[in-house]
Amino acid sequence: MTKRRAVVIGGGHNGLICGAYLAKAGFKVTVFEARDAVGGAIARREFADGFFAPGLAHTTHVFQGVVDDLAIVTTASAEAAETIALDREGAHLTLTDNDVEGAGLPEADRTAYRDFVSEYASYADALTPLLTNAPPRLKNFDRRDGVTLAKIGWKLRFGLGGDPMREFLRVGGMNIYDILNEKFADERLKAAIALDAVMGHHMAPRTPATVLTYLQRRFARQKGVAVSVAALQDAAVRVGVEIRTNAKIDRVIVEDGKARGVVLASGETCDADIVASNADAKSTFLRLVGARALDGLFVHRISKTRTNGDVAKIHLALSAAPPFNGLSPDRLNARMVIAPTQQYVEHAFNASKYGAFTERPVLEIMTPSAIDTGYAPSGAHVLSVNAAYAPCALKGGWENDREAFLEAVLNVLDEYAPGLKRLVQSHEILTPVDIEAEYHMSGGHWHHGEMAIDQSFMMRPVHGAAQYQTPIEGLYLCGAAAHPGGDVTGLPGRNAAKRVIDTH
């Protein structure tokens, strides 16, 4: 018997994971990657001579189950375990997954934080059956959906218990702003937590349902581990996945409503029984498949999905360690955030609603060179910065405003680390339009589409294609456009592969 053939479009982490699961199950798998290396958003990039950035995403949280299933080799503590909420005058807060400390922090807030993290850890845990399975259909469901629904219900009612379940159902649709105001007094603390709920989304602390995005981020962190692209690639190759780089896909071959394979930009054709797309929904359906092969209403829904990225990525090559006020250089291995108050974050967001970038951006900063000396020449450092908000659909376009936004980011950084500007040897800025062009992500959106409720779960990316299967038989979605979305968990890839294996 000849092996069934599967091709995966896109060698990002989800593509590799999906491919590996399929190969393990006996498919002959080829992963096609348009760029010259796999890894997509988590691939390391050299942005200046001798200076490397960890990738578009500078943290990874691959689901522990995936790591176990595929025997992915993880390196201990490759990433920061703590977050430092930077203060301009040096009164920083240090947050870990179970404690917080810092100058001037009220003792009541510290106690409240410990309660908060354990409470929200239990809510995040309650999401497990929902996030680790194909989202169940709400009507016409089959046995698998029934089992998942029962698991979700059971976990909520008996895993959490009566009162916590009620509370969970209350906070699930709330904004993080109100929750944090209910619990804490310290603005630095509130803003640092809020940042986790909104970074990468077109949302701000006061946007309803940001508790849910926070819980999803928590879930990723709680249940995931840091992995490297090399380890992922090894795991895939080990089970027989063939990887082809510099192999851009031009289109998916569809005959009689069935996917038959792909055509490469070079003109080469590759036949397949299964095509799994790690590309976002708009790219997959509107570009690779083409509207003509699809139902009009479905195309309408896909084209209306919201995919406007709001975060720019900035890489700075520094001639010396960044001189953050009141921070000793040995603490540069932490994740640092600049978000002094929730209102600051909200104000930064306001601009983006009207197609402008903020002059006072919210920043998430990593110093990879402080963790691994391979990122920069000796003595020098790299700053990897996510800066929000910088809307993809900037009025007037990004062409003339890239440097202006970079300047805004540098100005804020320089307030927290006086003299930092003078240390910058070279820089790179990737606005959402650059991310779209280089990483083939529509709108440059981190998560391949807003993770608002109406684009989540059984509606991700749209209903009718939410269980990894699509209206085209044999075509599957295996990237962040599919449930449970972004955050480098690898779950979309794993869930999609399971659905393929189950079906074929």
Added chain:
Amino acid sequence: MNTGPLSSMTIASSKTYDAIVVGAGHNGLVNAAFLAKAGLDVLVVEKNDHIGGATVSRELHEGWKYSNCSYVCSLFRPEIYQALDLGRHGLEVVPIQGGVTFMQNGDYYGNYHHHEVRRREIARHSKRDADAAIRFDADLMKWCRLIRGMLLRTPPDPASLKPRDAMEFAFLLKKFYELSESQLYEFIRFFTMSIADYLQEYFEHDAILAHYSGGSIIGTGLGVYSPGTAYVLLHHAMGDVDGNVGNWGFARGGMGSVAKSIASAFQSYGGAIRTNAEVATINVSGGRATGVTLASGDVLDAKLVVSNLDAKRTFLRLMDEKDVSRALRRRAENFKIRGSSGKVNIALDGLPTFSALPKGSPLTLGHMHFSDSLERLERAYDDWKDARWSADPYTDTLIPTQFDPTMSPPGKHMMTVFVQYCPLEPEGGWTDEKRDAFGKTVIDQISDYSPDFKNMIAHAEIRTPRELEAEVGLTEGNIFQGELTLDQLLFNRPFPGYAQYRGPVKDMYMCSSSNHPGGGVMGAPGANAAREILRDLKRDDTTPEDFGDD
């Protein structure tokens, strides 16, 4: 000066009422009426010298009557109207026609009542939107029908294992399962999306988008881009007048007529109302409510007490600290009840004209709006988030005297302007000067479109959340007695575990808009609470079932 009826003089005595209802707003009166109809001896106590709460019409300038809080009527449940025979008690609702959104470029969008004319008017701005409007109206109607069926029901508790809750869930599921699978998802999307995102799936023209989205932010501390606002639209779209779903109406004689007619029905069942009787505490003894103590010191005994005050006032002020658990107090403290609206009521010497409209245009008969884009609406919200009143506010402006001559002297007019947004507390707190500056912003905005308007102003009453709270007793002046966000709807309203109208002690109930299904002069919370009370008392249910799909 008292436009309400009757302060019936009940002397405090050793009498024990079957029930005391705190607050003579429309929900309190509806609740009391159904209890009295069932044969209970009911007393309604009211702190003001007039009844009605937020459904009042008051003469604050000689010859003019202002409906100075709520100002239009549509959501009031027709089932309640019928069950209490409110027509016979004098309630008449006149349908509103027309409506207009003025544009900054001098043009306008006319929301004509006549379907064909309205369609042509939309097409004048965008042909695509004219087609989309048909689709949109049909979809919205679907959701209206679904939600309307849930208004006169008690929300089930999702964590409860009781058969009654399970059966109610089964009922709701069955109702939802009448939808097709894709309609089911579309409903969830509608429930959770922002009105801007939702509308942009249909429409493209700025003024059309703004016209449709206004109803989604009225009374709400959210902006047009905030998820969850599409649902708020429903609260302004699912009402009906004379069976015309989505229509709005004026209560003849002003909104005070609503309260007056319910009070009249209540009294016809033998109920009594006592005004100028502010309640200080709900008395509790042995874990049961036993009556109330008035601010005057009088003690009134009752077998049960119903609070028509919002959840914050009920749990944090009326109830003694020892009767409310810490956890529940915290819930009440965290209950979101945001002051976000203001009101300007204006006595006019004549009927103002609008530059964009020909004289005598029927469009001024309805809701008039001056915000012509989503961006302007959202920026108005941004101001509010920073505790400022909107520099360019969204207003819902009406001149009811075009229909109802009873509210002003002959030839004169009354204008009601609902203003979104107005902060609870501007920086440094409210002063009379700031209140007047807020009013001026509103008046200036209208004058931009109506040159003769300013000269016609005979008197204006300006109300910020401060005034609304002080007079009506709405905490923060919130018109819904609590935000209509997902965390405060259905079984979460007002708090999880307390959504079935029963208070934390026995014989104590809640019937205000802080409870399901929320505000908007529906009367539904009052009726639902009455049903639960009668159920506990094992009395015949006098409250109506919903009419079902119509």
